[in-house]
Amino acid sequence: MAQRDGLSAFEEARPMLLGLAYRILGSRAEAEDAVQDTCMKWLSADRSAIENPASWLTTLCTRRCIDLLRSARRTRVEYVGAWLPEPIQMSVEHEPGERAALAASLQTAFLLVLERLTPKERAAYLLHEIFDVPYPEVATALDIQETAARKLVSRARANIDQSKVRHVTPLDRQERLLAAFQAAVATGGTEPLMAALSSDVELCADGGGKVPAALRVLRGKAEVLGFIDRVLLGYWRTCAWEVTDINGGRGVILRKDGEIAACMSFAYDEHGAATNLYIVRNPDKLARLGEPV
Template identity: 60%
Template sequence: MTSIDPTAVFEERRRHLFGLAYRILGSRADAEDAVQDVFIKWLAADHASIATPAAWLTTLCTRHCIDMLRDAQRSRVDYVGTWLPEPIQTSTDETPETHALLASSLSMAFLLLLERLTPKERAAYLLYEIFDTPYPQIAEMLDMEEAACRKLVSRASVNIAQGKVRHVTPPQVQDGLLSAFREAITAGSTEALASLLSDDIAVCADSGGKVSSIEGVFQGKGSVLTLISTQLARYWAAYEWLPCEINGGHAILLRANNGEIAAAITFAYNEEGKATNIYIMRNPDKLDGLHFGPEAVA
């Protein structure tokens, strides 16, 4: 390979590598660490012997993330309360096609479904379905036979299809839900919201045991509406509401009087456009990466 600028080559791939790492790990902080580790190893590599830097970087990132995911899964056994993926802001300044891809492959529901897969199933599925990587390259990246990779992707695809999470909910439907949700919190009126919730709607919160929050999962329309109009209304009505884009969907940030983000609320929808899940992020460590502007994620 001819002489190159290693930093420039890496920066061209940074967004791609972060997008892959975040989807594998479900954590912004871990994804950033993974990408930084890859960068350090890339700088120390023999660039003259690397025929295709993009493939080399993706291979290294994938293998590193698989190892990190295995460690993370072991540590989550001791996690306090409900674990949710770390929310990440996404840009609304995308083409309709790009935005649809982000919405279907970054949603909380999708990332949680990926948790059911083995680390290699997860990586193989993402490489093939989201990043359009051919099977021969996936086999090389995972150090497996191509036939085995095809089986990994096939098993993963069945699981993902059963979850019915890779569809895009129209923006106007999401906006209607957010408006009704806010009305229920601030005015105590749940009539409009009730019509937008599925019968088996579920609410859960991730506090990491570091702040106060609801415990367990509230499921069923009646239970959820009572939770929203009583407990959540009591604590949230005074917060500043900041509509934003999180994980490819319309969401809400709640900002306290001291300027800190107190919570991030995201939603999942069924194919009929009714909300099936409300995810509340309260863990301050996972709120650290959120801000009040868009961010692009590959």
């Protein structure tokens, strides 16, 4: 009975823990490992002595994620080509308010800004700003004083605010870009697509050294459109397109002979122009795309 009650309490907390872990780590596989480790320690703990199970689980999961992130960052230094977060496919309700803000915190551009923070800054910001964890509990989770927790969040907030990645682009703008992209692939005409891109647009492709992909970030309309015309149009024209939600925004999954060959998502400026094209081709990161989150 106690084991069953313990599992029930953990399952109630699992969605929040998995959401936190994914945002800290940028990897669904690593996030699930962190949550599973948390579960095992929870079930073996003396739960009668735990006054606040949710806080206890959040603390344990956060610390495990920080350990994993430090290890992962050493690996990412040696990564072949550009590194992008593992994409997740999930349905998002595009509306103002809390759910829209939560969706924005899944966007690839936001996760990449988090990569510039220290592990503790990243965790502190996510706990307080995204999951509304009070400062005293943030301090407990990170094993620091509350004043230090406030400083971590303040530094992280300044960095993220400067990057202007926490905004939600209207759905019609996102779908207009996708339509222009599909039209360019189908017909070779890039004029509508060109109009939807910002002047300083960037294209980043993650092949992980396992499949062909651009090894550097492509910058500016001329370079990005040239790559699309020379490389993508011929290959993607034979792919099946599945328009879906990728990391909190409209994106596309491309299938070749029934297998996922790539996925693409976007970032936008405050005016709705596309500033970034993110293409994931690393098969390890695509293996579980489409599975329930």
